[in-house]
Amino acid sequence: MDSSMPKQKMAVRSISESVYVGMCLKIGTPQQVASRRDIVDLSEMLIDSEVMRKTYITMLSGSTREGFRLRESDRDTMYWLNNHRVIWDFSQVQFYNTQENAVILCDSSESPPGFTLLWLPLERANSKVISACVRMHDGLYISSSKYRQVTSSFSSGSTIHGPCSSGLREGVLEYDHAYCFVSDSWPPSASSWIDRCQLSPPPHVVNDIVRNGCHFVAIGHKLGYHTDNEWRVSFSQAEYKFVCSMNHTQFLTYGLLKLFLKEIINKGLRDEDKLLCSYHMKTTVFWAIQQNTQPHWRPQNILGGFWVCFKLLLKWVYEGVCPNFFIPENNMFLSNIYGEAQKTLFTRLYRLYKTGITLLLHSPSISSYITNALCNPRLTIYTDELNLISEVKRDIDIFREIDANDATGKLDIHICEKYLHAVEQLLSLPLTQYHIVMLQKLTANIFQGFAFILHSMCSYTGSNKQLYIVDKLSCHMLKLTAKFGYVSDFLYIAMYYYKTFRYREALSVIDLTKVKLARPYLMFDSHVDGERYTETVGGQSLSTKMRQAVAQDIGLNNGVFYINELMQEQQCSEQCSEQNSWPVLYIPPLILLHMLDFLCLRYVDTIRAQRALNDLQALVHHDQGLLVHVRLRDISWEILGICQQITGNLQAALYSYQHSLRQYPFHKIQTATLQRIQDLHV
Structure with a gap:
């Protein structure tokens, strides 16, 4: 018995490493996940920078923001009014200019933990907000159900789903838009979370989370006294920061739990019978990490981490209590996992638990990796980044991500000026290689729009001298974009020459672009000759690759x-x-x-x-x-x-x-x- 133990441990380790590799290929390697987060972050930093002073601030949230690119991952976006702030007590009014900001006061006296009423003490706010108010306790309160109705009209064809307006964009991309409110202060009801953070996350992450406050989404507690008017405290931003602080094994364990939920627990169930959701899986990972139940999160024991989380989930279902990570008094099972439904769910999970780790063989996404390790116990498994994915595949993923996040919205001359000022500010920050290449693409978009807008403004109203100056400036901006944008960006110069009746100059640019687009190593979407691409630009910076070897569809704003x-x-x-x-x-x-x-x-x-x-x-x-x-x-x-x-x-x-x-x-x-x-x- 004793002599067989080392072999068993080696077998488990081999299976774990194989699962880790499979999850990297399914979810993403450390570099892929980092690039996705950085590209989205940079895009938001530019679009929501202070100089833009937009009415609504936007923030991508949920799985997509965290770095997942699973087929079922929808695009969750939170929107909140830039000049409305929620405070927890009247003493915080001093931090705001009430002539410029609408101040909203929390009233949690009659709400379950994690929920609150939002009171407008000065009765001064955005007209849409006022239209969603109700009279209660001799005051004006913002009704969550009314606010959902008001904001659902912002997305034509959407339906209300929980606190969100949901739908399909162009029939292919599922989205959830949550119109909410923001507080710059950390909720008093979540103060115990700060005290729990002894080991995880690190102190600088805790400080960053607390400093950024929280949000309020338009949904009340099903068992509360004011279901239609209450708001749920949302820690979406805090959760994102916590997820980013995870090591890659922890992140992949979270991904493995998501697959476990979709492909095993909820398989074959109708939507109304699915009691567990992805948020429950995330919560188990958070608690397991913070409680240090699994001391070492490494590729060799990813299955051990998964099993710790599964046992914690099983315990919660048995007890009927799933404590919210930030406000443990908020039992997230209270309204739907109890009675017969709870017993049925526990029986289903316990049956899986008795099966042992082989239950994952029922997951189509990773079963082959487990089988491969079982059938080849002496197989050498490499878990380092270089052996997991080729440079070409990694670059395809990065440039696809840039393509998905490069829209700057509707442009005019003033917006272009503000964007360029924002770019100038961003250049003073410490930027990763993914930030830099995303900033390149967004700046190219701005220059391209700027050039055509300037020309259209001066075509009919300017003097010949003004037209000459504008034309020279427009040409300069377009040539700059061709120097640091995609290979295909040369076509913007050709369009401009055509628009200004310089047909031979346009043809010269077109002929040059034909040659560039015919290069045998060119990457277009996912189409590329990997061997020639690697021979020509392999090992070079992403900026160089973008300029010399990548083409994308041309976007006309x-x-x-x-x-x-x-x-x-x-x-x-x-x-x-x-x-x-x-x-x-x-x-x-x-x-x-x-x-x-x-x-x-x-x-x-x-x-x-x-x-x-x-x-x-x-x-x-x-x-x-x-x-x-x-x-x-x-x-x-x-x-x-x-x-x-x-x-x-x-x-x-x-x-x-x-x-x-x-x-x-x-x-x-x-x-x-x-x-x-x-x-x-x-």
């Missing part, structure tokens, strides 16, 4: 008009942007290149112009999703139709417009397409 031929589509898309459409028109780079080539050559060489149109037609008709993403086929067919209509080939144009209408309406340009069809018959 709908608040800026780039070329007249697409103005109709941009206006149509902009009108629909309030209905959850993207505020940007995305065009595949080769589609735009062939379009600009055709438009310019009409004035220079009609034979070559026809060849450019033929190239565009061949790409639109025959691409299999390699160079034209499925979601961008609506605008691609539209562009082909526009070019065919310009040549007078109305039958071909009609065919293209009709095909545009049959595509998935990603850009919401159907009204523009129908108008173009109507114009064909005039």
